Amino acid sequence: MNGPADAVRDYYDDFADHYVPGWRSIQYYGPLVADFLLRAVTPECRVLEIGCGPGQLTRDLAPDVAVTGTDVSPQMLAAARAGRPQGRYELLDLHDPVPAAWGRFDVVLAVGCLEFCRDLTATLANLAAACAPGARLLVGAVEDRSVGTGRREFSADGLPGIDMHCYDAGVQLAAVTAAGLSPWTYRYVPAWRHEEYSYVVRYGLWELRRD
Ligand SMILES: C[S@@+](CC[C@H](N)C(=O)[O-])C[C@H]1O[C@@H](n2cnc3c(N)ncnc32)[C@H](O)[C@@H]1O
Known part of the structure; x- marks a missing residue:
């Protein structure tokens, strides 16, 4: 194990077989x-779909x-291929550029994975x-407004050995703007239930356009 991406890969490789029922039961963003x-x-x-x-x-x-899906976990990608055999599923760290050889995309999803984006x-x-x-x-990024209200910061409640990240709304908007994307809508929504610490993690959920 060499770094954060290896740790998260190993965690999700082990988790892949029981991911769907387990995550579905604590995930709110599907609809x-x-x-x-x-x-x-x-x-x-x-x-x-990155972090698919x-x-x-x-x-x-x-x-x-x-559909092209990317992830760092080979076992997750194997499950994705089994679910949609005509899809393309590739190993790619979400911190790395999407290879230009894959062509350009009309619709992009980054939800349920930016928890791991540094x-x-x-x-x-x-x-x-x-x-x-x-x-x-x-795009959904964890937005933790509870710091200073008695609970620890979200990033301190992460998976063992794995860095997790949250961004305040101003930082999210600055990142959107710096990327040359246009904000269409922004909502602060329940995203998933953190079972260990019994609270609901919320996203800044953005619909964006590339002009
Ligand atoms: C909670 S699952 C969510 C999967 C899917 N986005 C969904 O919402 O159903 C998080 C996924 O992000 C992937 N992931 C975590 N860190 C990543 C990284 N640095 N690059 C690519 N994928 C990553 C994990 O392997 C895992 O499959």
Whole structure:
């Protein structure tokens, strides 16, 4: 094990088999993602989902939609391939650029994974570079407003040995703007239930456009 990406890979490799039922039961953003996809996905468009896990958010898109999912966990990618055999699933750290050879994407999802992003500005810039003109993005970053109200900071409540990150709304907006993306909507929403510490983690959930 060499660093944070290795630690998170090992954690999710072990978790892949029981991810879907376990995570579904504590995850609140699924309907918001489904609503976004319903509005953003058009016939034959190209969808990129980073930190896709087993691909459950995009696996049921119409067969003519070209889905590319990326993750650091080979076991998660194997589960994603099994769920959508016609999809493309690739090992890629979300801190790294999306290879230009993959082409440009019309719809981009970064939800349920930016908990592990240590540089939101760089990651959003990488996603912006992967967008086709007019692309639509849904991005969810943990926004922890509870610091100073008696609870520890979210990043202190993370998985053992794994760095987790949250961003205040101003930092999120600065990262969006620096990436050259246009904010369309912003909501502060319940994202998932932190079972160990019994509180609901919330996202700054952004719909963005690449002009
Ligand atoms: C909680 S799961 C969510 C999966 C999916 N986004 C969803 O919402 O159903 C988090 C996923 O992020 C992936 N992940 C964590 N750190 C990553 C990184 N640095 N680069 C790419 N994927 C990462 C994990 O391997 C895992 O599959």
